[in-house]
Amino acid sequence: MNATIDRLRYRSQLRQPASERHEDSHPLTWRLREDNESIDLAEYQRKNGYVGTQRALTEHSASEVIDIVKEANVRGRGGAGFPAGVKWSLTLQGEDIPRGYLVCNADEMEPGTFKDRMLLEQQPHLLIEGMIIGAYANNSRFGYIFLRDEYRAAAVSITRALNEAREAGWLGKNIAGSGFDFDIALHTGAGRYICGEETALLNSLEGHRANPRDKPPFPGQSGAWGKPTVVNNVETLCNVPGVLQHGADWYQQLSGGRSDDGGTKLYGVSGQVERTGLWELPIGTTGEELMALAGGMQSGHELKAWLPGGGSTGLLLPEHLELPLDFDSIGKAGSRLGTGLLTVISRQQSIVALLRNLEQFFARESCGWCTPCREGLPWTVKVLQALERGEGEPEDIELLQQLGKGLGPGQTFCAHAPGASMPLTSALKYFRDEFEAGVARPHTAVEEA
Amino acid sequence: MSTEQTVNTIASDRFELERADREAMQQECEHFEQPQAACIEALKIVQRRYGWVPDDAIPAVAEALGLPPANVEGVATFYSLIFRQPVGRHVILLCDSSSCFLNDYDTLRAAFEEKLGIGYGQTTEDGRFTLLPVCCLGACDRGPALMIDDDTFGPVRPEDIDELLETYS
Numbered sequence A: 001m002n003a004t005i006d007r008l009r010y011r012s013q014l015r016q017p018a019s020e021r022h023e024d025s026h027p028l029t030w031r032l033r034e035d036n037e038s039i040d041l042a043e044y045q046r047k048n049g050y051v052g053t054q055r056a057l058t059e060h061s062a063s064e065v066i067d068i069v070k071e072a073n074v075r076g077r078g079g080a081g082f083p084a085g086v087k088w089s090l091t092l093q094g095e096d097i098p099r100g101y102l103v104c105n106a107d108e109m110e111p112g113t114f115k116d117r118m119l120l121e122q123q124p125h126l127l128i129e130g131m132i133i134g135a136y137a138n139n140s141r142f143g144y145i146f147l148r149d150e151y152r153a154a155a156v157s158i159t160r161a162l163n164e165a166r167e168a169g170w171l172g173k174n175i176a177g178s179g180f181d182f183d184i185a186l187h188t189g190a191g192r193y194i195c196g197e198e199t200a201l202l203n204s205l206e207g208h209r210a211n212p213r214d215k216p217p218f219p220g221q222s223g224a225w226g227k228p229t230v231v232n233n234v235e236t237l238c239n240v241p242g243v244l245q246h247g248a249d250w251y252q253q254l255s256g257g258r259s260d261d262g263g264t265k266l267y268g269v270s271g272q273v274e275r276t277g278l279w280e281l282p283i284g285t286t287g288e289e290l291m292a293l294a295g296g297m298q299s300g301h302e303l304k305a306w307l308p309g310g311g312s313t314g315l316l317l318p319e320h321l322e323l324p325l326d327f328d329s330i331g332k333a334g335s336r337l338g339t340g341l342l343t344v345i346s347r348q349q350s351i352v353a354l355l356r357n358l359e360q361f362f363a364r365e366s367c368g369w370c371t372p373c374r375e376g377l378p379w380t381v382k383v384l385q386a387l388e389r390g391e392g393e394p395e396d397i398e399l400l401q402q403l404g405k406g407l408g409p410g411q412t413f414c415a416h417a418p419g420a421s422m423p424l425t426s427a428l429k430y431f432r433d434e435f436e437a438g439v440a441r442p443h444t445a446v447e448e449a
Numbered sequence B: 001m002s003t004e005q006t007v008n009t010i011a012s013d014r015f016e017l018e019r020a021d022r023e024a025m026q027q028e029c030e031h032f033e034q035p036q037a038a039c040i041e042a043l044k045i046v047q048r049r050y051g052w053v054p055d056d057a058i059p060a061v062a063e064a065l066g067l068p069p070a071n072v073e074g075v076a077t078f079y080s081l082i083f084r085q086p087v088g089r090h091v092i093l094l095c096d097s098s099s100c101f102l103n104d105y106d107t108l109r110a111a112f113e114e115k116l117g118i119g120y121g122q123t124t125e126d127g128r129f130t131l132l133p134v135c136c137l138g139a140c141d142r143g144p145a146l147m148i149d150d151d152t153f154g155p156v157r158p159e160d161i162d163e164l165l166e167t168y169s
């Protein structure tokens, strides 16, 4: 092993040291080890692990668990912020309805996002707990962790944790003496961003091409193999054990009045800041506070714009950093919180070039099902490339505007195209001059005159 | 650039799954309501053994899972990490998404292409490396990031490439 390999090897890491993380304020990370190693069952249980599960399964009925999660208002951390308790209450269950599935979306591929990786690698038992509680609430027969193929360390860590949980009786028959049976299998993917879209994910899980499905029916009515299916993000599920352990009120107060939402959020920053990384903070922490933790911009760089939560969220300006980073506030500003991991863009960066890179990503990752997405995205890339070279046509700005609209909500089968539209339309709104500068100057007499 | 004689090639009419692989595929079915669901894993089992999924493996996988070959083919062509052409002994996946792009991805890509003498989708003449782009690797705090086989690295600078590749013979 050479030293370069050791130095460059990627290790998921939280920026906060153990001394700054506490059981009552950092439910997602207080157990994490300083050496970033995966926490095994013994250590997890020593640190009050599986208390929430024990409580849920032995002290509450399924509908009570749903009510508690609803009351806590745990909002989906996969990007859309849909309340998990509401999703669960809409999932079919009953005497004459077959037991369905609980699927953890661990496909994390949103550009700029590196939060689920850390939870999966370092604290798999927290996720397993969240899944057991979710399955109990939804009467799910079986669970799947849909993990992207590239997360190899996470696969090792999850596999070990599943075996430990099974041996200890947290998975299998009659969990914790409650009479509830449930088990989980790890499913690894084979690439393609679209697999993260929940209905495409179900097709992929069933072994088909990952084209999204028509909605309705929603997965809660007819999901995997036509059975009621809950799909939740890794971080969402990791929020659940604490809620069951400490209660909905405790969860609500975690945000300390910063937001109408409760709980904490894994926030992160990448791009030209001094200290990139990941922090667990009260939801509603402002962009300014987060940027301060990241040490501000690198010297020689000045903030030009930022993406609040991945490539499919709209660009915001420096002045928007004063907003609380929660779903409603960022939504009102015309963007989306998305995954809550900021991508910070320096003044030196051409916005047209960045957009070209983003739209190339969306074009390549389109599943090809609907025309605006399949045809519109490559076209968008072509126009952006021309503008980047300074060879754009005067009509190109209007054309991009139209393309952005065609990719927008309601025009396509799934939210992939609207995700591609968001950064584009916001860039045209805030940085129109940069696009205009890419239009070729006509060879007219005006200049010579 | 891809040189078939240096990588595994499989005689077309004699493709037979290894017994262990076949069993692993059938065992995978147990996790699901229907055998179609084991399809992706089955293709990955083939790929783990041969490095890629040759055309002739498709009917063999279909037969092992009791599926129409067209179902397997449709899946095999959809996913980016199922390789339908021979690849080198080591696959380098360069993240080309936004955070890495902001961290000088273009320079790193150019350096790899020059060093290896190949572009995306190609394999070095000695059959050692294949170079491919990949979606955000979830390592954006340390971009530009890349994977070589099972390992993830970042931030990787052009001057690191020689030593980084040394380990992968």
Ligand SMILES: Cc1cc2nc3c(=O)[nH]c(=O)nc-3n(C[C@H](O)[C@H](O)[C@H](O)COP(=O)(O)O)c2cc1C
Residues within 6 Å of the ligand: A075, A076, A077, A078, A079, A080, A081, A082, A084, A105, A106, A107, A108, A109, A110, A193, A194, A195, A196, A197, A198, A199, A231, A232, A233, A234, A236, A237, A414, A415, A416, A419
């Ligand atoms: C193109 C596309 C990709 C997505 N990728 C992911 C992903 O990788 N992980 C994730 O949790 N959600 C992803 N989502 C959102 C899911 O469709 C779904 O909303 C989410 O998994 C629901 O979980 P939550 O309610 O717990 O957030 C994606 C959505 C789209 C449209």
Ligand code: SF4
Residues within 6 Å of the ligand: A194, A211, A212, A365, A366, A367, A368, A369, A370, A371, A373, A374, A412, A413, A414, A415, A416, A417
């Ligand atoms: S919007 Fe794009 S990714 Fe979504 S279904 Fe249509 S073509 Fe596929």
Ligand code: FES
Residues within 6 Å of the ligand: A111, A112, A113, B095, B096, B097, B098, B099, B100, B101, B135, B136, B137, B138, B139, B140, B143, B144, B145
């Ligand atoms: S953008 Fe490259 S690892 Fe996320």
